[in-house]
Amino acid sequence: MKPAAPKTDAGKPRLTTSAMIASIAGEGQRTKPAPFGHALVELAKEDGSILGMTADLGKYTDLHIFAQAFPDRYYQMGMAEQLLFGAASGLAAEGFTPIATTYAVFASRRAYDFIHQTIAEEDRNVKIACALPGLTSGYGPSHQATEDLALFRAMPNMVVIDPCDAHEIEQVVPAMVRHKGPVYMRLLRGQVPLVLDEYGYSFELGKAKLLRDGYEVLFISSGIMTMRALEAAKALVSDRIDAGVLHVPTIKPLDAATILACCAKPGRLVVVAENHTVNGGLGEAVAGLLMRKGVHPAFRMIGLPDEFLAAGALPTLHDRYGISTEALCARVKGWLK
Amino acid sequence: MRTAPLGHNVSLERRAWNIRRHAILMGEVQGQGYIAQALDVADILATAYFHAMRYRPDDPGWGERDRFLLSNGHYAIALYAALIEAGIIPEDELETYGSDESRLPMSGMASYTPGMEMSGGSLGLGLSIAVGKCLGLKRKRSDSRVYTLFSDGELDEGSVWEAIMSAAHHKLDNLIAIVDVNNQQADGPSTTVMGLEPLKDKLEAFGWFVQRIDGNDLAAVRAAFDAAKAQHGQCKPSMIIADTLMGKGVPFLEAREKNHFIRVESHEWRLALDALDERKPS
Secondary structure, three states, X not given: OOOOOOEOOOOOEOOOOOOOOOOOOOOOOOEEEOHHXXXXXXXXXXXXXXXXXXXXXXXXXXXXXXXXXXXXXXXXXXXXXXXXXXXXXXXXXXXOEEEEEEEHHHHHHHOHHHHHHHHXXXXXXXXXXXXXXXXXXXXXXXXXXXXXXXXXXXOOOOEEEOOOOHHHHHHHHHHHHHOOOOEEEEEOXXXXXXXXXXXXXXXXXXXXXXXXXXXXXXXXXXXXXXXXXXXXXXXHHHHOOOEEEXXXXXXXXXXXXXXXXXXXXXXXXXXXXXXXXXXXXXXXXXXXXXXHHOOOOOEEEEEXXXXXXXOOOHHHHHHHOOOOHHHHHHHHHHHHO | OOOOOOOOOOOHHHHHHHHHHHHHHHHHHHOOOOHHHHHHHHHHHHXXXXXXXXXXXXXXXXXXXXXXXXXOHHHHHHHHHHHHHOOOOOHHHHHHOOOOOOOOOOOOOOOOOOOOOOOOOOOOOHHHHHHHHHHHHHHOOOOOOEEEEEEHHHHHOHHHHHHHHHHHHOOOOOEEEEEEEOOOXXXXXXXXXXXOOOHHHHHXXXXXXXXXXXXXXXXXXXXXXXXXXXXXXXXXXXXXXXXXXOOXXXXXXXXOOXXXXXXXXXXXXXXXXXXHHOOOOO
């Protein structure tokens, strides 16, 4: 017998499908459609060097918006990621600014050597924007890019960005193009949650920003985990727990000064929350920084386990692997007991 | 066509001989190097740099130059020899070959050497980069061409076929690729490591204009470059399959048991130079 679908708070059955593509927006959450594609079109109106390239995933990385606006500046490279990044290097060497899109798993795993040698080593001005970062697909390990940040952090010359929402993506696009050199950005596509506009937030490359202060707990987070950390901080108020959120969208270079200053505040539990394996992502980057600089707060990491994750619906999986808002709250309460 | 005079009326035979000589001198510096490959590809490089390509020796980044991509980065010793002969690298710099702080590392890298357009070493990258460069040049309405040299072993890499397919799809008639078929890769003869034949039929089936020549017959190499250049406007990329002899020009190296990395004893570098000098063209 098919198990009954769990109910949401609103009483509607929660999705339980292991779909490849599912929105990460919560029930009733404000969203914006295709912020990456629209921001790129706006920028490309001003900057004629911008080209769009993809490996048979234009529609699934919101690059189709760009393709519709600038069909003659769009290159379909076929389902061939190694070619995609090698050709992007060649176009950059000729003075263009290629924006190359695919899924994060294919850029980080299949084409790693091509990106390493033809883009990073040659320091080519290529922007790599990749959908389905971390655990944002229920399709199973083939589409769950749980180690992309670790891999690209390890690559010299590469700037690594993990934006939180539509508001931030709109600002990341021009900022990464202004930066001369290779950039890897995690891409949220489709109906993308809109959160950070309420915090008067603006993205600056290489800057961490304190979105909310709190004297008992400090979440340090990137990407969608900042959205979750903000929700958790709100929810924890009812448990009389005062939690802050430091958003670190630029994973590399890390904003060491801001992180150290926030972690040096005495008596506060630091909890790094990331949509990524606990190996080699933001958590270990922050831990290493704190150790090197002799700043030693109480420290915990929330991230994906070092295992191949299950297929399933995203809400199910985020609960199971501890990166849902509810899971964050439960962990923090347990640690504060 | 060269745009700067560097020795008038020097024959291609002599250019190829000079390239071989520069390469042997570099090999002697380190007591090692991919010298057998350098000797086999010297005729192709001489033809590229002294017959086919447009460039300015004093301005290696000149926008209107023809681009030359060395996909097989371990052939760097050969390309350095050609760049020295072309006047892009000063001749006395060959004494630094492969040494610490040299601009001439054993494996070719874009950031080290003037005239080196890509970082090789990891094989199978060049044709993908070439596809991007060709697309970029067409977008700029440039008539510059992209020459890409790679080795037969690189055809084992799936990504090379991605690039081959895409160059035809995008009708890149500004791309001239040369594959050095010396039938030798790391683990042995290419024919036993991974069979490539019938290579000409395969590449033609992929939509390329393909010529197969003796890569050590200068007249044939020159005719092949001319025919490839004449393809401009025909909407097809060009491939020159060049069958070559490792060690060409130095009989005792030609005769040596074939290996990917031929060992040359320390006293043999002088013998190789002597053998080459005996065959100096006019």
